[in-house]
Amino acid sequence: MSATPGRRNVDHLIVGAGFAGLAAAIKLDEAGERDFVVIEKDSDVGGTWHINTYPGAECDVPSQLYSYSFALNPAWSKVYSPQQEIWEYTRRVAEESGTLDRFVFDTAVLDARWDDDLQRWVVRTEGPAGVQEYAARTVVAGAGGLSEPRLPEIEGIDGFQGEIFHSARWNHDVDLAGKRIAVIGTGASAVQLVPELQQVAGHVDVYQRTPNWIIPRNEREFSSIEKAVFAKVPGAQRALRSFVYATLEARVPAFARFPVLMKAVEAQGRKNIAKGISDPALRAKVTPDYRAGCKRILISNKWYPALDADNVDLVTDPIAAVTADAIVTADGVERPIDVLVVATGFYVTEPPIARHITGRDGRTLADLWDESGMAAYKGTTFHGFPNLFQIVGPNTALGHSSMIFIIESQVRYVVEAAKAMRREGLAAVEPTQAAQDAWTAEIRRKMRPTVWQTGGCASWYLDKFGNNTTLWPGQTFTFRQHLSTFDLDRYDVEVSHEREAVNA
Ligand code: N01
Secondary structure, eight states: OOOOTTEEEEEEEEEOOSHHHHHHHHHHHHTTOOOEEEEOSSSSSOTHHHHOOOTTOBOSSOTTTSSOTTSOOTTOOBSSOBHHHHHHHHHHHHHHHTOGGGEEOSOEEEEEEEETTTTEEEEEEEETTEEEEEEEEEEEEOOOTTOSBOOOOOTTGGGOOSEEEEGGGOOTTSOOTTOEEEEEOOSHHHHHHHHHHHHHOSEEEEEOSSOOOEEOOOOOBOOHHHHHHHHHOHHHHHHHHHHHHHHHHTTHHHHHTOGGGGHHHHHHHHHHHHHHOOOHHHHHHHSOSSOTTSSOOEEOSSHHHHHHSTTEEEEOSOEEEEOSSEEEETTSOEEEOSEEEEOOOBOOSSOGGGGGEEOTTSOBHHHHHHHHOOOOBTTTBBTTBTTEEETTOTTOBOSSSOHHHHHHHHHHHHHHHHHHHHHHTEEEEEEOHHHHHHHHHHHHHHHTTSHHHHSSOOOTTBOTTSOBOSBOOSOHHHHHHHTSSOOGGGEEEEEOHHHHHHHO
16 A cells, blocks of 8 residues: 555554553564554553542452453552552553553544545544554554543533542642542542542532442452462462452342342441441431442442541532532532542543544444444444454443453454454454344343343443443353454455455
C-alpha cells in the first residue's frame, strides 16, 4: 500500500495501557506480532490503578487472583491489595516484558475510521508531539469500562465555588483536614474513601440515593513466612489462587440462576449493619430493599462505623441543587460545605470511546449502540467493524470474580485471530451479523433469570433499554472455553486487494 506522508503503518494499534492493553502487548509480542503501538492518554501504565488514587483505594478481589496468570506476585502485602501496590505491579510487569518501547503516553485517540481501500484502520492520535496518524491492520481497544467519570447533572453544580472533584480524579493538593466535605454517591468508591475522609475532616455529609449490600471484608496481611513460601514454591501460590478462583466461581449459581440464595448474603449484610451502627434509624436508612447481588455486593468493615461517627451525617433526601457553598436537599435544608467529592461512577453502557470508532458503513459504534444497546460477538468483535477487538467489551464484566481472567481470555482470542489472519493471508475479518445476533440472543436468554435482571434495583449494569449489556451471565471458565480458539467460520473474511488482483 502507498504510504501517506506522516502516516505510520503498524500491524496492531492497542488503545490503553491498563491491565487489558498491557496483556495484549505482552501476548502479541510473545506470539511474534511485534509491530504494534500502545496509545495511552495517561502518563504511565496501569489504567484505572494509575488514575484512581483516592484515599483508601483498594481492590475488592483477592490479590492472589487479581494478577496475571503469567506474572504471579509473591510479594502482595495483603489479602486485598492497595491501589499503589497494584499499580507498581503493572509497572514492573511492563518493564520486565520488554515492550515499553512501543508505548506512547500522554496521547489520546481522536478517532479511528475503517478504510475499505486500505483495509486498515486510520487512527488519529494527539499527544505532546501533536497529531499523528496511524494505519493499523487491527485495533485492539482496551480503554476500560470504568474510565470516563460520570458527573451528576445537578442544578447549580457548575457554580460551586469550593473544591470539587470526582473520586477517579482525586485532587491531592486540597488539604482536607478539618474541612466540611460532602460526598455524593455510596458505591464501591465512596465506601472506600468515606472512612478515610471521616478521620481527617471536620464534618462529612454522605448523600445516598440507594443503599448497597455490604458484607465484611476478610482482611489481613500476609506474613513474611507466607510470602517466602509463595516466592520459593510457586506451586503453593498457584494452589491458593486456584482455591480463591473456585470459591468465587461457586457463587455464580446464586447470581445467575437461584437469586433466592442471596438471602444468605443479605443476612451477612444485616449483621454487618448491626455491628457497625447503633442508631436504629440509621440502620434502617442503610438497609437495601432489593435482592443482594442486583447491584455489586460491596465489602467493608469500615463503612458502617464511619457513618455512625459523630462527624458524619448520612443524607437520604434527594439533592435539589448545589449553590456556591452548599448542597440543598428537596426538603429545603441547606448544608454548607468546603469540598464536594463526586463519587457517582462512570459511563459504562455508553462508553465515550464508541463515539470515536467509525466502521465500514460510516457509522460509529455509538450510533449503533444508541439504537439497540451494546452488542458484540463473544464480547470482543463487531459486525461492520473489521479487525476491531475490544477487551472488556459488551457482556464481559463480572460481579463476582477477577476481570483479569476475562482479559486474558480475550487477549488469547485476539492473538489467535492475528495468527489466523497471518496463516490464511487475510486482510480483514469481521463476525457475521448472524453469528453476532445468535451470541447476543443467547446472552439475553441466560440473563433473564439472573439477580441482575430480577433483583428489583436500578444499576449501571443495565442500559436505557433495561438490558444487561455489561455482565457475563455465567461462570468465567465457560467464557474462556468460548474464546479458546478463533472461530474463523463465524467470520466474513477478505484477502488483501493486491492478492485479489493477482488471483483475478
Ligand atoms: O460508582 P458506582 P463507583 N445523585 O456507579 C450515586 C469498580 N470499583 O465509582 O446507586 C446522587 O458504583 C449512585 O447511586 P445509585 C466496581 O466495579 C472497584 O463507586 O445509582 N447520587 C451510587 O451510589 C464498581 O462497581 C473497586 O442510586 C448519584 C454512586 O453514585 C465500579 O467501579 C473500587 C447520582 C455511584 O456508584 C463503580 O464504582 C471502586 C446522582 N445524580 C470501584 N449519580 C475495587 O475495589 C450516581 N449516584 C476493585
